[in-house]
Amino acid sequence: MPYQTKLAFLYVAIGASLWGIIGFFVKELTLTGFTSLQIVFLRAASAFLLFLTWIVVKDPSLLRIHFKDIWYFLGTGILSVSFFNWCYFTTIQTSSLAIAAILLYTAPAFVLVISALVFKEPLTRQKLVALASTFFGCTLVSGLFSAQLELSILSILIGLGAGFGYSLYSVFGKLASRKYETLTISIYTFFFAMLTLFPISGITSTDIQVFRPSVVMNVIGLGLFPTVFAYWFYTQGLQQIDASRASIVSTIEPVVATLMGVILFKESISFVQGIGILFVLGAVLLIQERAGISVQTSAAQK
Template sequence: MYQLMVMVAALLWGAIAIFIKKLTYYGFTEMEIVTIRVFFAFLWLLPIVIFMENKRKLIIQLKHIWYFIGTGLCSIVFFNWAYFKAINMMSISLAVMLLYTAPAFVAILSAIILKERLMKKKLIAVFTTIVGCTIIALAGKEVGGDWNTLGFVIGLCSGLGYALYTIFGKIALRDYDSFIITFYTFFVSSITLLPFFPFWKKAQSLPLEAWLFMTGLGLFPTVIAYLLYTYGLKGIESSTASILATVEPVSAVLIGITIFNENLFIGQMIGAVFILSSILIISERSRRQDPIVFPSKVDLD
């Protein structure tokens, strides 16, 4: 049951491209879509907060607000924008593979910022990720219309931004539990973006379907997926969850091929194998280690 929940969560994450493509079709920019995701996710989280028994846990110290600026703006907003932009500039397959360079970024940033040891296994994983990205980059001409140098760089930025959640999240965990971090991450992101990207003005003239996709973006590949993944971590090791979560790029690739008629070339497939292999290398870790802070999708450390 726990394994199934993790895999369902990964499938929901892989399906996010459907929402991105649809909302782009309705005329929303990438930053507007990011705003839609964090705002509706925040709204979906509110009932959980309202029915919390111990509401004192919601109180945070003002000096710690930078935690949530880090998890919210530097990570969630930045990586979502970069990921959505990459999806629209290249193929879904390429975008999701570049997002999964995050474990390599975490390994490097953890050594620099958190002073964690850069073990041999992590170095091998980082090298494997670099090889995978290099193969994808060199295969750019083969990909043709799906390839974009700027999109490739932005795709790598999505991996960097996603990795930053782990860094800021680990620091925040010293003072707050995972749900509080999640709630304030989306809260800070929402109140920061809403004044600059008032998506509702554009949405007023759109049909009901557009609103369903907006609310669905905040619910299915965001709140429900994260809750399922977190619950699944209660019954399985984080390393196992990491491996199961690789269903996400697989499902994203299949969606790109079957729904959006994208092509998957040999260079992409070889590069993808290297990147996914790096995740499996990092996942082979001590069973006693605690799971990653919610809402990280894979065990990135």
């Protein structure tokens, strides 16, 4: 496998791993009294300001986009980030975190189908095997088998909406990456997400204290690590590999989240969850290995 391809997979894995630590900051802000939508808004706003600072220092010309291309960023910012977060948190409220997590990780299936239609990416047997392994592994990691919950049709549809919305970042991000730098895609993603979330977040409520030192530190951490760095790495990797492969590799996120819970919060991990982690990691290794073989075969044919 060429060095650039290996690096792209590494970038996607780093980005997804950083997404996996978001629970730490969300947990701290929830204890302070913030609602889910308020936390999502704070994440988008802090990420926007951090990306803006980065671009102003590095190269302000990265802020320039063509008006006709604005739909890329409406896709990543509103249809993906804003929509999937609303669906995800609504599913948590109407069912459970386990159910919400597994429905969210239907995203690779959506990406696989959309990428085949939009990007003409081949729907190979290896991708389907990796997808099945990913879905089964995420199911085990989430603890779904022990949840024993009755779900309404509405909860299932909203949960699938989270997976669909989550998948759209890979699709719109891939399209935008053909014309724009990673930083440009990222800043406009969170600009439109911030504008969309502000009126519905209730962030102006007098009951919350955004400028308390502990809150400010957690908001900066939330905006920097599982957002700015995570989206930069993921989008950077997305420029080099198929959207479907990137989406499957990104399912390492719940594995990282589970391990973080064990290490930082002393949460226990069951034997079944351990098996689930192995299935997810196996899928990630499989999709990389097959990508390497595909690239080598293509090069040999040339």
